[in-house]
Amino acid sequence: MTTGRPPQIVAFGGGGFSMEAGNPLLDDYVLALAARERPRVCFVPTASGDADHYVVRFYRTFSTRCDTSHVSLFRRDRGDGAVEGDLEAHLLAQDVIYVGGGSVVSLLGAWRAHGLDRVLRAAWRRGVILCGLSAGSLCWFQEAVTAFHGAPTVVRGLGLLPHSNCVHYDGEPERREEYRRFVGDGVTPGYAADDGAALHFVGRELRRVVSSRPRARAFRVEPRDGEVVEQPLAVSYLGDPRLDLAVA
Amino acid sequence: MTIRDRLRGDPQILAMGGGGFTMEPDNPALDDYVLSLVKVPEPRILFLPTASGDPTAQITGFYARFARRASASHLSLFRRHGSARSLADIVLEQDAIYVGGGSMRNLLAIWRAHELDALLQEAWRRGIVLAGLSAGAMCWFAGGVTRSGGPLETIEGLGLLPGSFSVHADGEPERLPVWLAAVRGGELPGGWAADDGVGLLFRGTRMVRVVSSRPGTAALRVDAVGDELVRHRIEPELLGTAPTLGERPVPDEIRELRELRQAMRRG
Numbered sequence: 001m002t003t004g005r006p007p008q009i010v011a012f013g014g015g016g017f018s019m020e021a022g023n024p025l026l027d028d029y030v031l032a033l034a035a036r037e038r039p040r041v042c043f044v045p046t047a048s049g050d051a052d053h054y055v056v057r058f059y060r061t062f063s064t065r066c067d068t069s070h071v072s073l074f075r076r077d078r079g080d081g082a083v084e085g086d087l088e089a090h091l092l093a094q095d096v097i098y099v100g101g102g103s104v105v106s107l108l109g110a111w112r113a114h115g116l117d118r119v120l121r122a123a124w125r126r127g128v129i130l131c132g133l134s135a136g137s138l139c140w141f142q143e144a145v146t147a148f149h150g151a152p153t154v155v156r157g158l159g160l161l162p163h164s165n166c167v168h169y170d171g172e173p174e175r176r177e178e179y180r181r182f183v184g185d186g187v188t189p190g191y192a193a194d195d196g197a198a199l200h201f202v203g204r205e206l207r208r209v210v211s212s213r214p215r216a217r218a219f220r221v222e223p224r225d226g227e228v229v230e231q232p233l234a235v236s237y238l239g240d241p242r243l244d245l246a247v248a
Numbered sequence: 249m250t251i252r253d254r255l256r257g258d259p260q261i262l263a264m265g266g267g268g269f270t271m272e273p274d275n276p277a278l279d280d281y282v283l284s285l286v287k288v289p290e291p292r293i294l295f296l297p298t299a300s301g302d303p304t305a306q307i308t309g310f311y312a313r314f315a316r317r318a319s320a321s322h323l324s325l326f327r328r329h330g331s332a333r334s335l336a337d338i339v340l341e342q343d344a345i346y347v348g349g350g351s352m353r354n355l356l357a358i359w360r361a362h363e364l365d366a367l368l369q370e371a372w373r374r375g376i377v378l379a380g381l382s383a384g385a386m387c388w389f390a391g392g393v394t395r396s397g398g399p400l401e402t403i404e405g406l407g408l409l410p411g412s413f414s415v416h417a418d419g420e421p422e423r424l425p426v427w428l429a430a431v432r433g434g435e436l437p438g439g440w441a442a443d444d445g446v447g448l449l450f451r452g453t454r455m456v457r458v459v460s461s462r463p464g465t466a467a468l469r470v471d472a473v474g475d476e477l478v479r480h481r482i483e484p485e486l487l488g489t490a491p492t493l494g495e496r497p498v499p500d501e502i503r504e505l506r507e508l509r510q511a512m513r514r515g
Contacts, residue, residue, distance in 0.1 A: 049301020049326035074301040074351050084398065106298075106325045109361025110354050114397070149325075149362070150332045 003095070005127030008033060009160065009201045011137035013167045013193025015212050017061035018054060018100060019133060025212035025238040026198050027061065030131045034095035042083070042094045043070040046110050047102030047135035050074040054100055066096075073110050088119045096129045099136030103148045105155055107135050117158055124160055134167050137199075141165040142188045145179050152178040154187050162204055164190030169219070171195060179221060180228045189222035197235060208245075209235045252343070255288045256375030261408065261450045263385035265415045265442025267461050269313035270306055270348055271381065277461035277487040278447055279313050282344055282379040285449070291343040295322040298358050299350030299383040302326045306348050318344075325358055339367045344377040347384030352403055353396035355383050365406055372408055379447075382415045389413040391436045393427045400426045402435050409450055411439030417468065418443040431472050438471035446484050460484035 010033070015026045031039055043058040045051060050072045062068045069090065072082035083090045091097060097120065099107075111117045124130050130140060138144035141157045143164040152175055157165075166179040169192040176192070183189055191199050191206065196213030199206055209218045220231040236243055262285065267278045283291055295310040297303065302324045314320040323338055331338075339345065345368065347355075359365045372378050378388060386392030387405050391412045394403045400423060405413075414427035430436040440448055440455070445462035448455055458467045467482040 047326065049303070051301065051326070052303075073354055074299075102326050105361045106358045109357040109359075112361075113353050113357030148328060150334060 003127035005033075005129070006202050007124045007127060007160075008129045009124065009140050010129065010131040010198050011140060011161075011165060011167075011191075011193065011201070012131070012133035012198045013137065013169055013216070013218065014101075014133055014171070014195030015198065015216075016098075016131075016133050017057060019195065020212055023212050024061075026196070026210070029198065029200075029210055029238055030096055030098070030129060031066065033129050036095055039066050039095040040093065041066040041068055041096040041098055042091060043068070043098050043100065044116075044132075044136075045070065045100040045102075046073050046116075047104060047107035047139075048100055049102065049106070051102075058098070058100075071116075073114055073116070087114075087116070088122075091116075091119050091123050092126060092128065094123065094128050096131060097123060099130070099132030099139060101132070101134030101136055104135035104138045104144060104146050104157070105148065107139055108155070108157065111139075111158075121158065121160060130160075131198075137167050137193070138165050141190060143190070145175065145182060147172065147175060147178075152182075154182050160204075161201055162188065164188040164221075165199075166190070166192040166221070169194045169197075170217070176230075180230065183221050183223060184228045189220070191218060191233075192221055192230070193218040206233075209233045210245075211235045211237050212239070213237070214239065252288055252341075253374060256343070257287060258451050259372045259375060259408075260285050260377045261372065261388050262377070262379040262447045263388060263409070263413055263440075263442070263450070264379070264381035264445075264447040265385070265417060265467070266349075266381055266419055266444030267447070268346075268379075268381050269309045271444060272461060273309065273312075275445075275461050276313060278445070278459070280317070281447065281459055281487055282346065282377065283314075283317055285377045285379075286343045288343045290319060292319045292321070292341065293344040293346055294339065294342045295320070295346050295348065296380075296384070297322060297348045297350075298325050299348055299352060299355035299387075301350070301354070310346070310348075314346075325362055325364075335362060335364060336367055339364070339371055340374065340376070342371065342376050344379060345371060347378070347380030347387065349380075349382030349384055351396040352383035352386055352392065352394040352405075355387055356403075356406070369406065369408060378408075385415055385442075386413045389439060391430075393423050393430065393436075402426075402430045409453055410437065412436040413439050413448075414441040416444055417441040418465065428470065428477060431470055432475070432477050434472065438469075440482075441468040441470065443467070458482050458484040459487050461487055 145166040194216040196216035197218045297306045443465040449457040469480040
């Protein structure tokens with residue numbers, strides 16, 4: 001079975017239902033990519049430790065217009081409505097897999113222990129749209145900057161996208177400095193995104209940057225002539241009534 | 249080496265089959281026993297709720313039990329702890345580390361991802377008391393039986409303690425046969441099973457004492473000899489339920505000192 005879609009990832013610097021209550025622009029953008037009346041959307045809240053309130057907010061946001069489910073790696077024995085049995089078959093049958101925020105280090109550790117890293121790679125190849133914010137953005141990249149516990153550090157992600165990633169770029173000034181320093185020191189060049197900005201990759205290439213906020217920015221960060229350059233990217237604000245994504 | 253380090257004794261682990269504040273909110277016997285193993289005045293105790301994904305209910309339960317008894321804090325690996333301090337600084341300044349139950353597979357994988365497994369081994373070596381129940385008890389052994397993936401299955405632990413450990417022997421009776429079969433088949437080394445409320449105290453790698461917060465409970469030692477299982481029932485010492493240290497009101501100046509210390513450490 002294939003979806004007929006190319007591999008796609010929408011990586012939010014921050015935003016979506018858990019950070020932008022009342023602003024559905026980024027989530028709507030992802031659902032539209034599924035091109036289906038009732039997309040199958042599975043939430044993976046591992047990075048938050050499967051926090052109950054987070055799972056509830058996911059269902060509140062999506063259950064009226066999508067076929068919703070969630071994966072719990074902490075409460076597999078409790079029968080609380082989470083996917084049981086064959087996780088792989090379930091995930092491969094989705095239109096969208098939505099990964100929540102939290103600690104990317106804990107996320108990757110738990111995924112690897114359950115073989116979910118392999119399953120998500122297979123889902124991506126098959127055309128299941130992968131999206132997420134914060135840790136749920138960082139995880140798809142080769143390398144990622146996390147400042148979750150203490151000072152910013154670089155962690156290895158799943159490597160579906162051969163770039164580095166830095167999220168909440170507008171949130172904390174030291175992140176910006178550290179990210180540029182890391183790239184200068186040999187970390188894979190990559191992309192930084194503000195809260196409200198989302199990087200949409202088709203295959204391994206960046207197709208476009210969209211945003212739920214008029215002033216959210218995104219950057220390509222790479223070394224050039226011995227310096228680290230922060231190249232601003234064109235961002236399409238999804239709330240702009242004149243926006244026509246077909247030609248964006 | 250600090251004075252605190254010098255006051256610490258041999259490595260100690262209290263492995264509970266179940267019990268403590270998450271399972272016995274009205275019975276502080278096992279948790280008081282954990283604190284009694286600490287010989288340092290004004291003990292510092294750190295809670296690791298990793299195996300359940302840092303749920304709020306466990307964390308508030310921990311403080312309800314320990315906040316008046318000790319200088320209590322918790323370490324979240326899922327939510328920001330709002331401090332730039334390294335995990336090593338946080339872990340190695342403790343006198344006791346208390347690990348909650350949940351998914352053992354997640355617990356170990358996440359500890360390893362944060363390199364906390366090596367830090368906990370170092371803490372143990374330095375004489376910081378390690379305690380825990382369920383997944384938080386089995387993790388210290390060579391292995392145990394978990395339902396982290398749904399069905400019951402064997403799982404390897406950190407191996408600080410030799411042998412295997414099976415928990416909730418009375419509360420979840422379906423565990424015991426899986427563990428016994430694994431020991432008989434050589435998949436797990438021989439070891440101990442414990443009822444809810446039962447704690448096994450190890451000094452170094454030697455089991456020295458079995459205590460319980462509930463009458464009528466037991467621990468079981470099981471070894472495979474040839475194709476046979478040799479079982480040996482151990483009667484625990486029933487812990488007193490008389491008012492303990494923590495029940496006494498804390499003088500104001502001590503409370504203030506604790507708060508100051510906590511504030512300084514949060515720095």
